Amino acid sequence: MKLLVTGGAGFIGSAVVRQAIARGHHVVNLDALTYAACLDNVASVSDSPLYAFEHVDIRDRAALDTVFEKHKPDAVMHLAAESHVDRSIDGPSDFVETNITGTFHMLEAARAYWTKSGKPDTFRFHHISTDEVFGSLPNDPEQLFTEDTSYDPRSPYSASKAASDHLVRAWHETYGLPVVLTNCSNNYGPFHFPEKLIPVVILNALAGKELPIYGDGSNIRDWLYVEDHADALLLVVDKGELGRSYNVGGENERTNLELVQTLCKILDEKRPKSSGSYADQITFVTDRPGHDARYAIDPKRLRDELGWRPSVTVEQGLEKTVQWYLDNETWWRALQNRSGVGARLGTG
């Protein structure tokens, strides 16, 4: 299969690119290389004859048309987005422009190409989205996000992703574009940009800095190892039913405080401090405005219909992640100089 992957120089997109090439797919990585991108994330596959890179912004319709004509993909996996909630609070316009307008241009370019190709049933436009579109759950284990949960986004980021999901469904209903959608919980793992919670905690811990926890640390997230997400995405683009959406999650709910304490424990074992625990560096800071209390995914549809299972528990995945950051200092040091990294953003 020839896949056009947007956002393939980012965290999740690069995992998709690496796995797709390992499975023998041709991949065209289309990325505008924003502050969040790093081509080193795909360095392990960039010399492969299966790999091509297009430095293109998804808001540039003419450039998108050229890429479709040149590469003639069998499927699109659309991951390019502005992805950091805190940045969306400080600067929502980039989120509206890339996540909504950019997705609109992707849909129109894909539709033009698909129409010109004779509208093959086999073509797929796979839109990759987040569980944050569903809003916030109470702390009740019986309540989970399913594919039928109503949309209730509460941050500029999640609102822009929700809007893009609606556009994708509309292009299916109105124009018949063969789409599939996925909504995934919080990812973590290698190549996670050092402004997100898990890398911030690991890197601040190693630097002897405070480990900032928003509010009282009781917010609950459902964590999924990024390689397991990439595996689910490659399954859905191939086997997902047309027009259908699939929730992807690891059934690994943790409060932010529990998560940070687990990371400290792993670091205490792998890189012990001369005295005390990394947990001594935990500091509670002012909460994020509109901070959603709990996200929790019911991945039943993906599990029962397509047979997907995550390969690691959250403890195994976190252990691998910490080890990866310990082994890849050159990668993260270079990114720490980028604009906004290390600063407290999104205080409203």
Ligand SMILES: NC(=O)c1ccc[n+]([C@@H]2O[C@H](COP(=O)([O-])OP(=O)(O)OC[C@H]3O[C@@H](n4cnc5c(N)ncnc54)[C@H](O)[C@@H]3O)[C@@H](O)[C@H]2O)c1
């Ligand atoms: N990170 C998560 O936990 C998570 C969970 C569920 C869903 N998602 C979704 O998965 C996708 C990827 O997330 P991520 O964490 O890898 O993001 P990321 O911020 O690490 O990477 C985004 C990539 O998109 C590119 N990009 C941004 N704007 C672009 C534009 N206008 N044109 C072309 N490329 C552009 C960036 O250069 C970057 O390489 C996003 O759509 C996000 O909403 C993320």
